[in-house]
Amino acid sequence: MLNETRALQWSDDELDALIDSYVMMLKLEIAGANYNKRQTNLKLQEIVKRSHASIEFKLCNLSAVLDGMGRRYIFGYKPRPHFQAALQDRVLQRLGEFPLPDGSHSDGDAALPEIARRGGATPPATLKSMTVSGDTFEPRIEGEFVNAEESAYWDTLGELWDRTTGGSDVAAKPTSDGLSLLPTAPRPAGVEEACAWFKSGLTSGALPRFLFLVGGPGAGKSHATAEIVAGLDPIEAPQDGLAHRSYRYKAGNRELLLINDATIGSSEHRRNPLTKDVDASAHSGRHLVACVNRGILVEEAASTNSTPASQYSAGQAIVRWLAGEVPGESNWNVETDCDEPYLRAGHLLDGPNIVAGVLVVFVDVCSLLERRPEVHITSSDARGTVFDAEPYRIVDFAKRTAMDFVTPAGALFSKVIDFVSTGASYEDVQPLVDPIRANIESLRSSRIRAGIMTVVRGAELSSGQRMTFREIWGAITRCVLGDAPDRIGRDELSALVTRLQPSDADAVLRFKDLQLLAGLRFSQAIFGGRNPGSENFDPLGNPITKLTHFVDPMRDAIPGRYDRSWDSGWATPLADAFAGPVTNGSPLESLEDDLDSQDPFSEVLTDFDRTVDRAFVKAMHSPKIGDKDRYAFISWYGGYLGRLYALANGIPAFRPQVAAWTQAWYLSPNLPDELGFGLRTLLRPKRRPGDVESASLIPILASRTDPIVGVQSEPKLALKTGDVEMKTHRDSETLFLILSEQGKEISRMPLDFPLVREALACGHEHAGVTEMTDVTSPRLERFRAARLIPEQLNQANYRIVVGNSDFSMTVTGGY
Incomplete structure (x- = not known):
C-alpha cells in the first residue's frame, strides 16, 4: 500500500x-x-x-x-x-x-x-x-x-x-491522491475564507489556529480540509487505506492535527474525545482543524454540565462555545470577535493570555440555493485580525430571477452542464431518440437551470430540510441522466437508450415506447415515479425525490396565467391546449401559440419533445386506440407538458405558500397581511365567522381545546378569548411565531410551511383543512391550552354556551 x-x-x-x-x-x-x-x-x-x-x-x-x-x-x-x-x-x-x-x-x-x-x-x-x-x-x-x-x-x-446518490466519489479523505475531473462548486459561506485564514497561519509563526467546520455529512467539510493539508508532510501516516478519525502533519515549526471525522471513536480518548483533542492542542501549541457533527457538540457540551464553570478545561470551554453556550467564569475562556449564525470567530484565553485564534463555520446554516454571504478576513498590525461577515439573507421566492441570482448550487449546475456539453462532441453520435441529449440541450439555457433550481429551493423550503452538496449533486445528476442511475450501471446507459428506442410498427405502441424513454427526461425524473414502468419506485426511498415529489407542480395546477406575482396561477394555457377534441391537433403547438414568445418554455423544448408530441397526435388518431389508453395518454401527456412548462418558469407546487413564507421571513418581526389574517383564523376562529360581534370560545372542561363553532345542543363552559398579538423571530432559516396577550408572551411555535399552508387555506374567517392539518393541530391545541393555565385565568371572561347563544358567568372566591 x-x-x-x-x-x-x-x-x-x-x-x-x-x-x-x-x-x-x-x-x-x-x-x-x-x-x-x-x-x-x-x-x-x-x-x-x-x-x-x-x-x-x-x-x-x-x-x-x-x-x-x-x-x-x-x-x-x-x-x-x-x-x-x-x-x-x-x-x-x-x-x-x-x-x-x-x-x-x-x-x-x-x-x-x-x-x-x-x-x-x-x-x-x-x-x-x-x-x-x-x-x-x-x-x-x-x-x-x-x-x-x-x-x-x-x-x-x-x-x-x-x-450521484451513493456514488463512489461523494466523500473525501485528506489522503486523496487525485482530483476529480468533475467541476467543483463554491464552498458553503465562510469555508473558503476560513481555510485561507487557517493556511496563512501555518507558516507565519503566529499563534496556533483552531478551525472547526461544523455540520452534517455531505457539506464539503472533508474536501475543504483535504485541500488545507495538501502538500504538507504527514507524521506517522496510516497505511491501511481506510478513513481515520485524525491525521497529523508538519506545518512550519508546529504540528497540525486534522480531525477528519469527529464521529469516529478515538483509541486515545474514550470519553469526550473532541474535548481531549482540543485540550492536548492547547497545551502543546499545535494547530487544529476539525470536521464536527453537531451531535458531537451537543453530547460533549452536555457532559460538562456537572463541571463548575470555574474548572473548565480549554477543550470544555471551546466545546461549549461551539455549542452556543454563554462563556462562564473560567480561567479558560473564549472571547468572541464575530458572531453570525453561520460563522463565529474569537480567541482562546488562558487567563489574560491569548493561546490560539479560533474560527468556526457552521456549514449547513446557509442554503446552497441562496446567494452566498460574503466574508472578509483581514489582518493588520494595528487591529489584529478583523472578521467581517455579511448577514445571511433569503430572497423573496416571488422575486427570484434567472439573470441576477447566483448561488453555489446554481454555479455548480452551470459548470456540470458545461462539462457534459464540452466533454465530447455530439455531432457524430449515432442518431437515436435520445432524452439524455435532450436534457443537455434544455439545460444549456440559464433560464431553464434557474427555473429548476427555484423548484428545488421550493422543495427545500416546504420540507424544512436544507440540501447538502450530496443532494445537490444527486439532483443535478438526475436532471442530466434521468432516473438511469437508479436502475443501471454507469457503462449501461448507451445500451439502455438503444434498447428503449421506439417501434414504428404501431402508433399506440410507439407512444408507449416513448413514454418509457421520457422517464429519462429531467422534468419527469426530478420528481420520481411519474412514468409507466416506475410504479414500484418509492419516491420516499430516494434522498432527492423524497424532497422533490411533494412539489411536483401537477399536485396543484392552479388556474390562471403566470405573471410572477406571489399568488399567481399558471395552468390555464395548459388546460386550453387539451380543451376540445384533442385528436384535432397538437397540444404542444397549441400551447406554444398561446404563450408569449419570450416565455422560457420555448427554451426547454427539444426535438425529443416534438417527437413525443407527434407520436401522441398519431396515437389519438389511431383506430386501434381504446378508451383506457386514450384517457391514460391524455393524462400522462398533460402532466409531461405541465412539468416542462412549470420547471422552465420555476413553479413548484404550493408556490403561493412558499412565497408567503419567504415574505414572512423577509418582513420579520412583522407578518404579511394575508398570512396574518389566516393565522388569526386558525388561532382563534370565531363561533360565527363573518359576524363582527362574534368571539372565539374555547371549551374549558372538554378533552380537547377545539373552539366552539355553531349551535350547541348541550351547555358548555367556555373561555371567551381576547385578541392575540403576533410577531415573528428568525434564527437563520427558522422562523418562530410569538403569540402574546396584553404584552405577555403565551406561546411560540415554528412558523413553517405546514402552518403557512393551513393559514392560507383559511378564507372569510373560516378555518381551512389541508393535508397538513394533522401536523399543525397539535401546535394550535398547545397554544389554546396555554391560555387555560391558572395564571392566565385571572379575571377571565367565562361563558355558558348553549344553543345559538352564550351567557356571561362570574367566578368569585370563597364558598
Whole structure:
C-alpha cells in the first residue's frame, strides 16, 4: 500500500502502467475500434492502487503532455495541465510508442487521415478485429462500430455516476491522491475564507489556529480540509487505506492535527474525545482543524454540565462555545470577535493570555440555493485580525430571477452542464431518440437551470430540510441522466437508450415506447415515479425525490396565467391546449401559440419533445386506440407538458405558500397581511365567522381545546378569548411565531410551511383543512391550552354556551 509521503507522486512503475494503458487505447482510437475506458480504469486501479478519479486525472495529464509536444492524444481525455515532471520525462523516453497511422513519428498530426484526426471510426468493411500488444479486441457487433466521439459522449456522462446518490466519489479523505475531473462548486459561506485564514497561519509563526467546520455529512467539510493539508508532510501516516478519525502533519515549526471525522471513536480518548483533542492542542501549541457533527457538540457540551464553570478545561470551554453556550467564569475562556449564525470567530484565553485564534463555520446554516454571504478576513498590525461577515439573507421566492441570482448550487449546475456539453462532441453520435441529449440541450439555457433550481429551493423550503452538496449533486445528476442511475450501471446507459428506442410498427405502441424513454427526461425524473414502468419506485426511498415529489407542480395546477406575482396561477394555457377534441391537433403547438414568445418554455423544448408530441397526435388518431389508453395518454401527456412548462418558469407546487413564507421571513418581526389574517383564523376562529360581534370560545372542561363553532345542543363552559398579538423571530432559516396577550408572551411555535399552508387555506374567517392539518393541530391545541393555565385565568371572561347563544358567568372566591 502506498504511504502518505509519496501518495501525491507517481512512481516510474506506476507511470509505465498508465502509459501502457494509454498507448493501447490511443492505438484503438486511431484505428476506429471500440474500447472501454471504464474497464481500463478498473484494471489500472488494481495495478497502481489509486482511485478512479486520480487515474482519470492522470490520463488527462498525459494528454496535456502529448498536446504540448504536438502529438495526437485521446479525445476522451481532455488535456489538463500542471502535471508531474516525471510524467513528461517518461513520455519523452517512450515517445516512439505513440504512433501515427502511417507509422511515422513526425511532430504534429498533419499526416493523420481526416477520419483519424476527428476520432472517427474506420469504415466497417476495413476492420473485423484488431490485435494490440498481444490482445485481440472484437467489435461489439460485426460490421458496426461506436466511434471515438460517440464513446467519449457516453464516457463523459458516465463520470456523473461517481457523484450521484451513493456514488463512489461523494466523500473525501485528506489522503486523496487525485482530483476529480468533475467541476467543483463554491464552498458553503465562510469555508473558503476560513481555510485561507487557517493556511496563512501555518507558516507565519503566529499563534496556533483552531478551525472547526461544523455540520452534517455531505457539506464539503472533508474536501475543504483535504485541500488545507495538501502538500504538507504527514507524521506517522496510516497505511491501511481506510478513513481515520485524525491525521497529523508538519506545518512550519508546529504540528497540525486534522480531525477528519469527529464521529469516529478515538483509541486515545474514550470519553469526550473532541474535548481531549482540543485540550492536548492547547497545551502543546499545535494547530487544529476539525470536521464536527453537531451531535458531537451537543453530547460533549452536555457532559460538562456537572463541571463548575470555574474548572473548565480549554477543550470544555471551546466545546461549549461551539455549542452556543454563554462563556462562564473560567480561567479558560473564549472571547468572541464575530458572531453570525453561520460563522463565529474569537480567541482562546488562558487567563489574560491569548493561546490560539479560533474560527468556526457552521456549514449547513446557509442554503446552497441562496446567494452566498460574503466574508472578509483581514489582518493588520494595528487591529489584529478583523472578521467581517455579511448577514445571511433569503430572497423573496416571488422575486427570484434567472439573470441576477447566483448561488453555489446554481454555479455548480452551470459548470456540470458545461462539462457534459464540452466533454465530447455530439455531432457524430449515432442518431437515436435520445432524452439524455435532450436534457443537455434544455439545460444549456440559464433560464431553464434557474427555473429548476427555484423548484428545488421550493422543495427545500416546504420540507424544512436544507440540501447538502450530496443532494445537490444527486439532483443535478438526475436532471442530466434521468432516473438511469437508479436502475443501471454507469457503462449501461448507451445500451439502455438503444434498447428503449421506439417501434414504428404501431402508433399506440410507439407512444408507449416513448413514454418509457421520457422517464429519462429531467422534468419527469426530478420528481420520481411519474412514468409507466416506475410504479414500484418509492419516491420516499430516494434522498432527492423524497424532497422533490411533494412539489411536483401537477399536485396543484392552479388556474390562471403566470405573471410572477406571489399568488399567481399558471395552468390555464395548459388546460386550453387539451380543451376540445384533442385528436384535432397538437397540444404542444397549441400551447406554444398561446404563450408569449419570450416565455422560457420555448427554451426547454427539444426535438425529443416534438417527437413525443407527434407520436401522441398519431396515437389519438389511431383506430386501434381504446378508451383506457386514450384517457391514460391524455393524462400522462398533460402532466409531461405541465412539468416542462412549470420547471422552465420555476413553479413548484404550493408556490403561493412558499412565497408567503419567504415574505414572512423577509418582513420579520412583522407578518404579511394575508398570512396574518389566516393565522388569526386558525388561532382563534370565531363561533360565527363573518359576524363582527362574534368571539372565539374555547371549551374549558372538554378533552380537547377545539373552539366552539355553531349551535350547541348541550351547555358548555367556555373561555371567551381576547385578541392575540403576533410577531415573528428568525434564527437563520427558522422562523418562530410569538403569540402574546396584553404584552405577555403565551406561546411560540415554528412558523413553517405546514402552518403557512393551513393559514392560507383559511378564507372569510373560516378555518381551512389541508393535508397538513394533522401536523399543525397539535401546535394550535398547545397554544389554546396555554391560555387555560391558572395564571392566565385571572379575571377571565367565562361563558355558558348553549344553543345559538352564550351567557356571561362570574367566578368569585370563597364558598
